[in-house]
Amino acid sequence: MEQTATVKIFSKDWFRTHASSIAGYGGVLFCIIFFSITTPIAGQSIWSGEKLATLISDVIVLAILSVGAVFVYSLGSMDISIGKQVGLYATIMVAIANSTGSLILGIVISLAISVVIGIVNGATGELLHIHSVISSLVFMMVLGGISTIIYSSMGSRNVALKTIDHHIFKNTWVMVAVLVIEVLIVSFLFNYTKFGKNAKAIGANPVAAQQSGINLVKYKVIAYVIMGVFVVVAAIFQMGYTGSASDSTGTGFEMNVMVALILGGMPLSGGMKSRVSCAVLGSFTFSLLNVGLPIIGIPVNTVNLIKGIIFIIVVLITCRKSRGILPR
Amino acid sequence: MKKGIMKRVLAIVAAVALLACAAPTMAAEAPAEGGTIMWLSNLTAGAQYDSAVAYLTELCNALGYKFTVVYGDGFNDAAGNLQAVKNGMTNDVVGLIASQDGGLQAIMEEYPDLYVAGYNTDMNSVFGEGGENAGVLENDHFLGTIADGHIDGADTAKAYFDQCIEKGYKKVALINFPGFAYPNLEVAAGAFKGMVEEYNATAADEDKIEIVGDVTTLMFSPVEDSWFLDGDNGNVDAIMGFCAGIMFIFPQLTSAIANGMCNPAMKLVTSGFDTDASIIGAIGDSEGKVISCVTVSPAEDPAYALVLLDNAISGNQFDDLTVERIDAFEYIIDSDADIEAVMSKSLLGKPDASLAQIPVDMVVNELCKKNNPEATYEQLKAVFHDASLLGPDPLEAE
Numbered sequence: 001m002e003q004t005a006t007v008k009i010f011s012k013d014w015f016r017t018h019a020s021s022i023a024g025y026g027g028v029l030f031c032i033i034f035f036s037i038t039t040p041i042a043g044q045s046i047w048s049g050e051k052l053a054t055l056i057s058d059v060i061v062l063a064i065l066s067v068g069a070v071f072v073y074s075l076g077s078m079d080i081s082i083g084k085q086v087g088l089y090a091t092i093m094v095a096i097a098n099s100t101g102s103l104i105l106g107i108v109i110s111l112a113i114s115v116v117i118g119i120v121n122g123a124t125g126e127l128l129h130i131h132s133v134i135s136s137l138v139f140m141m142v143l144g145g146i147s148t149i150i151y152s153s154m155g156s157r158n159v160a161l162k163t164i165d166h167h168i169f170k171n172t173w174v175m176v177a178v179l180v181i182e183v184l185i186v187s188f189l190f191n192y193t194k195f196g197k198n199a200k201a202i203g204a205n206p207v208a209a210q211q212s213g214i215n216l217v218k219y220k221v222i223a224y225v226i227m228g229v230f231v232v233v234a235a236i237f238q239m240g241y242t243g244s245a246s247d248s249t250g251t252g253f254e255m256n257v258m259v260a261l262i263l264g265g266m267p268l269s270g271g272m273k274s275r276v277s278c279a280v281l282g283s284f285t286f287s288l289l290n291v292g293l294p295i296i297g298i299p300v301n302t303v304n305l306i307k308g309i310i311f312i313i314v315v316l317i318t319c320r321k322s323r324g325i326l327p328r
Numbered sequence: 329m330k331k332g333i334m335k336r337v338l339a340i341v342a343a344v345a346l347l348a349c350a351a352p353t354m355a356a357e358a359p360a361e362g363g364t365i366m367w368l369s370n371l372t373a374g375a376q377y378d379s380a381v382a383y384l385t386e387l388c389n390a391l392g393y394k395f396t397v398v399y400g401d402g403f404n405d406a407a408g409n410l411q412a413v414k415n416g417m418t419n420d421v422v423g424l425i426a427s428q429d430g431g432l433q434a435i436m437e438e439y440p441d442l443y444v445a446g447y448n449t450d451m452n453s454v455f456g457e458g459g460e461n462a463g464v465l466e467n468d469h470f471l472g473t474i475a476d477g478h479i480d481g482a483d484t485a486k487a488y489f490d491q492c493i494e495k496g497y498k499k500v501a502l503i504n505f506p507g508f509a510y511p512n513l514e515v516a517a518g519a520f521k522g523m524v525e526e527y528n529a530t531a532a533d534e535d536k537i538e539i540v541g542d543v544t545t546l547m548f549s550p551v552e553d554s555w556f557l558d559g560d561n562g563n564v565d566a567i568m569g570f571c572a573g574i575m576f577i578f579p580q581l582t583s584a585i586a587n588g589m590c591n592p593a594m595k596l597v598t599s600g601f602d603t604d605a606s607i608i609g610a611i612g613d614s615e616g617k618v619i620s621c622v623t624v625s626p627a628e629d630p631a632y633a634l635v636l637l638d639n640a641i642s643g644n645q646f647d648d649l650t651v652e653r654i655d656a657f658e659y660i661i662d663s664d665a666d667i668e669a670v671m672s673k674s675l676l677g678k679p680d681a682s683l684a685q686i687p688v689d690m691v692v693n694e695l696c697k698k699n700n701p702e703a704t705y706e707q708l709k710a711v712f713h714d715a716s717l718l719g720p721d722p723l724e725a726e
Contacts, residue, residue: 043418044418057414058411058414058415151508152506154508155511156508157403157404157509158406158453160461241406241407242431244406244407244431244434246406246430248401248405251403291415294418299397300397300398300399300412300415301399
């Protein structure tokens with residue numbers, strides 16, 4: 001009996017069914033084992049205190065964004081304005097903190113803006129029958145324009161905290177604690193509430209979900225608002241990393257989130273196979289490559305090429321022909 | 329074709345490519361005795377990058393260091409630069425040549441033992457009024473910087489104005505980057521206007537210079553083709569491209585001339601450099617050359633930063649060191665002879681350290697204090713401002 005079960009576990013069908021999990025867990029496990037062996041040979045272990053801190057600081061913003069984005073991606077939607085949102089929120093926080101002496105007001109204003117953007121992003125796609133990317137594309141351009149106007153009026157390309165000590169946001173334990181809390185909250189909402197189950201159902205088949213009485217607009221708006229809140233959290237850490245913001249803060253983050261989710265095995269088409277662990281695993285794989293490859297002597301300009309190739313391999317492994325991985 | 333075969337073939341090709349990328353690491357270099365010098369580069373490719381890498385590699389080898397490059401954030405973002413340094417950092421890195429100043433204070437806080445010197449950047453955030461990295465001036469591990477060209481925009485303007493007078497341009501247009509990103513270039517454009525006004529006040533009517541329209545600001549994207557059709561822009565004698573016109577103006581100007589959208593004899597005075605044949609072929613003073621003048625800093629400049637780093641690392645710093653930012657000497661390439669000399673005889677034209685006008689041997693044995701106890705900071709500065717050493721004339725000499 002046991003022998004039969006073993007064969008079934010490693011059968012072709014089993015691999016097909018669990019391709020995304022294998023890619024997600026396999027990728028991060030491979031990176032951990034590979035870099036644990038190779039980096040000490042190259043002279044510095046990736047698990048040394050210094051490199052571990054680098055890894056955490058590299059992963060924190062990406063992981064916060066990716067975990068926050070799980071709801072939106074599980075719907076089969078995406079948001080390409082998150083990079084510009086991070087940039088704008090970081091700028092607002094620094095600018096207001098410099099004039100008021102406190103970060104609180106900047107954070108509250110950023111939260112308010114993120115909620116408005118979340119509502120508009122979530123609702124327009126469904127109400128106007130346009131792809132969710134379109135409204136986020138509009139926000140990407142609008143926020144970029146606002147950022148340019150702010151920096152033009154300040155006469156500088158960057159702005160730094162003057163009096164506020166930002167070092168708490170660089171503390172590794174604080175970073176880890178915030179990420180763990182976020183993962184617990186999102187996992188609970190995603191796996192144990194009606195909202196999470198409905199989000200996956202919408203991603204799996206929006207027509208069937210709607211005909212089952214699920215309010216698509218409501219759930220999409222909630223998903224985008226949740227993501228917006230975590231974008232603000234990510235912006236706090238991004239700003240706190242150097243105590244500054246610039247007109248390019250957040251550039252490319254939307255793509256990094258997408259790559260991290262795919263590396264973690266998340267089907268970008270959303271649905272029942274969406275998992276919070278995809279975001280965490282993918283973010284760690286992404287950052288392990290960022291930190292590990294230069295240690296073993298890979299030229300920094302080749303790291304992106306290698307990440308791209310790994311990305312292609314994971315896409316090829318996880319791609320399901322009937323639906324594909326791309327969002328609708 | 330069998331179902332899924334394409335997917336497998338692609339996966340195998342990707343895996344082979346991955347191995348090919350990783351292969352060089354199998355032959356990992358032994359760490360150098362002196363440690364590693366890291367360059368936080370603002371460039372990723374091109375003639376200036378290739379020359380700097382070739383020169384710095386030779387210099388570092390000669391001084392007993394390993395040399396490595398990390399690429400700063402494309403927009404000089406503080407967090408991007410810090411992360412780039414962190415990702416490339418290994419425990420043998422002892423010095424950083426910074427070509428970007430974003431996040432410099434955070435980098436130096438993160439790595440308090442690291443010595444830092446700048447190259448190719450005026451470090452306005454350090455030395456400028458109210459700069460967000462001004463705190464590094466209090467750090468004794470910060471050693472100063474050599475700018476890319478002039479620190480004071482008025483000096484840049486003077487070079488452009490001199491070209492105007494020398495070449496007899498009577499109608500010009502100004503194109504620039506936004507002032508919030510490049511305040512010194514904004515100063516340059518303003519100073520240029522002032523010089524023209526001052527000149528016009530005493531010049532005969534036929535000699536007066538007209539500046540067409542206001543300064544066109546490029547938001548880091550090339551000038552639009554329609555710019556040449558706007559107002560009198562298409563009829564100017566020359567464009568004063570304070571921005572990196574080689575990249576942001578030259579291709580569009582060439583196209584506009586070819587399409588009859590502007591004065592066919594229109595010229596470009598600008599900065600930047602590349603050894604691309606179409607660019608090199610367009611620089612000079614003979615007929616049909618579009619770029620009448622280009623200013624560019626010599627590729628030998630990183631040696632300034634490396635000497636300061638080597639002195640600090642070896643504990644032999646100059647007694648007269650002043651932590652400051654200094655101008656770079658500039659090549660002003662405005663003739664066929666100049667560009668030919670630069671291309672055939674300079675480090676800028678060919679990434680070959682043996683062509684350096686400040687030879688590796690001179691840097692190691694004369695400028696570095698550990699090998700020449702008599703060396704001084706004033707001598708170092710003088711070398712990097714020495715027209716008889718770095719100027720185009722020695723290049724042209726047989």
